[in-house]
Amino acid sequence: MKTKLLPTWTEMPLGCAVSEPGTAVEYKTGDWRSNYPRTDENKCIACGVCWIYCPDNSRRAVRRQKAPEGAMYTHYFDFNFNFCKGCGVCAAECPTGAIVMLEEVKR
Amino acid sequence: MSGRITPGKPIGMEVSIAQAEVVAQCDVDCIAAYPITPQTHIVEHLAELVADGDLDAAFMPVESEHSAMSACIGMSAVGARTFTATSSQGLALMHEMLYIASGMRLPIVMSCVNRALSAPINIWGDQSDIMAERDTGWVQIFTENGQEVIDQTICAFKIAEDHRVTLPTIVNMDGFQMSHVIEPMVFYPTGKIRDFLGVYQPLQRLDPRDPKMFGPVGIPEVYTETKKAHDVALIDSQAVIEEIWEKFAREFGRSYAAVEPYRTEGADYLLVTIGGLGETASVAIDELRAAGVKVGQIRLRLWRPFPHEKIRQALAGVKGVIVFDRCLSVAGTGGPAATEIKASLYNLPQRPTVVGFIGGLGGRDVTVGDFRAMIQKGIDYIDRGAAPIYEMVGVRE
Numbered sequence: 001m002k003t004k005l006l007p008t009w010t011e012m013p014l015g016c017a018v019s020e021p022g023t024a025v026e027y028k029t030g031d032w033r034s035n036y037p038r039t040d041e042n043k044c045i046a047c048g049v050c051w052i053y054c055p056d057n058s059r060r061a062v063r064r065q066k067a068p069e070g071a072m073y074t075h076y077f078d079f080n081f082n083f084c085k086g087c088g089v090c091a092a093e094c095p096t097g098a099i100v101m102l103e104e105v106k107r
Numbered sequence: 108m109s110g111r112i113t114p115g116k117p118i119g120m121e122v123s124i125a126q127a128e129v130v131a132q133c134d135v136d137c138i139a140a141y142p143i144t145p146q147t148h149i150v151e152h153l154a155e156l157v158a159d160g161d162l163d164a165a166f167m168p169v170e171s172e173h174s175a176m177s178a179c180i181g182m183s184a185v186g187a188r189t190f191t192a193t194s195s196q197g198l199a200l201m202h203e204m205l206y207i208a209s210g211m212r213l214p215i216v217m218s219c220v221n222r223a224l225s226a227p228i229n230i231w232g233d234q235s236d237i238m239a240e241r242d243t244g245w246v247q248i249f250t251e252n253g254q255e256v257i258d259q260t261i262c263a264f265k266i267a268e269d270h271r272v273t274l275p276t277i278v279n280m281d282g283f284q285m286s287h288v289i290e291p292m293v294f295y296p297t298g299k300i301r302d303f304l305g306v307y308q309p310l311q312r313l314d315p316r317d318p319k320m321f322g323p324v325g326i327p328e329v330y331t332e333t334k335k336a337h338d339v340a341l342i343d344s345q346a347v348i349e350e351i352w353e354k355f356a357r358e359f360g361r362s363y364a365a366v367e368p369y370r371t372e373g374a375d376y377l378l379v380t381i382g383g384l385g386e387t388a389s390v391a392i393d394e395l396r397a398a399g400v401k402v403g404q405i406r407l408r409l410w411r412p413f414p415h416e417k418i419r420q421a422l423a424g425v426k427g428v429i430v431f432d433r434c435l436s437v438a439g440t441g442g443p444a445a446t447e448i449k450a451s452l453y454n455l456p457q458r459p460t461v462v463g464f465i466g467g468l469g470g471r472d473v474t475v476g477d478f479r480a481m482i483q484k485g486i487d488y489i490d491r492g493a494a495p496i497y498e499m500v501g502v503r504e
Contacts, residue, residue, distance in 0.1 A: 014310055
């Protein structure tokens with residue numbers, strides 16, 4: 001596998017500018033996390049509030065494995081752990097209390 | 108530019124107004140500024156030129172100097188030729204944004220009308236303001252009179268925008284003693300200035316059709332490399348600045364150098380000055396030369412990048428160097444120019460004694476007689492080998 005080396009000072013773009021859009025995707029912020037969110041699939045109503053509030057775009061809609069009895073939605077919101085920093089905004093904002101923050105070490 | 112300037116013959120005008128006129132001649136696109144004494148007349152006149160339709164530029168009045176520099180950063184980032192001016196507390200308020208402008212390599216041109224810093228509140232001239240910003244990574248040029256302000260303002264745009272430099276540039280002038288003085292100055296035809304500068308072609312700019320991000324987080328893995336690139340660019344800019352000054356001399360007939368000698372032939376002692384009081388000092392040099400004292404003068408025009416080699420060449424051979432600073436580094440190792448000159452000379456196998464004097468603070472006059480006395484005191488210290496770390500002059504005892 002080809003390893004991408006960090007640029008030398010002569011290779012640095014002028015003023016450290018980023019010349020292509022969307023490159024933040026390459027920088028995985030997930031390892032900053034000390035708490036992680038867990039979603040109760042049964043309580044999630046797929047309203048998307050967590051997706052709106054998430055500062056790192058780490059919420060994503062996931063198809064339910066098996067829809068529980070009486071579930072109204074085919075999807076619920078889960079996490080992309082490559083980017084979730086564990087800030088807990090989602091848990092604080094979730095209107096149904098479907099998200100709880102847990103310590104990473106006890107996972 | 109307005110109808111009040113006629114190129115080619117000397118015109119008596121306040122230096123601030125003259126600088127505003129020449130900025131207009133330089134075809135500036137955007138100006139953001141906040142008024143502060145003694146810089147006010149520059150941006151006031153630019154606002155007037157824009158309002159009267161004499162200058163086709165965006166003039167953005169803002170609520171502070173911090174905002175002025177922030178606005179300039181944004182305007183320069185989209186590729187506009189950008190100008191602002193400030194002084195003293197205003198420059199200090201810009202402090203954090205100055206690093207951002209240079210770190211993002213934006214060729215903003217700023218006039219700094221040098222003034223003391225409070226407290227006590229003092230609106231008059233000295234160099235405390237700019238010396239506090241010496242490490243901000245801008246090209247920094249000093250001037251001694253109105254004509255030099257006109258010439259260096261034109262050169263500043265050329266220097267800043269050169270693709271080998273792409274760094275913001277400050278042109279310094281003394282508050283009041285230059286900014287508010289009516290001097291005879293020669294203007295150049297606008298077309299000639301615009302041909303000299305050319306149309307500004309940014310190396311990169313913010314454009315929705317070609318998305319880029321300026322000013323991102325520089326993580327530890329890239330911050331050092333970015334700073335190294337900035338450092339080398341500023342060091343290497345000296346050769347470009349000298350090349351631009353040579354081109355300016357060919358086309359406009361007035362030449363400039365990073366380190367300018369005055370009556371240095373056979374000198375045993377040299378006085379180093381930085382900024383407008385250098386002209387007063389030159390008269391003292393003339394008088395002392397006439398009295399048989401072997402003293403000459405070195406005017407330090409380029410402050411950043413610091414011209415180490417030129418300073419060494421100019422000073423290495425003499426017995427002693429007297430440096431006059433218009434800025435007090437409180438309880439430090441001397442005035443900024445003296446300290447850096449000492450550092451520049453230190454590793455030479457044979458180096459002259461350096462005596463640092465500090466005066467002219469907060470608008471205090473420094474007369475020809477003061478310079479004469481200062482030089483003689485300095486020579487006495489050098490001859491006796493008794494130079495103090497630094498000494499304040501003109502203090503009532």
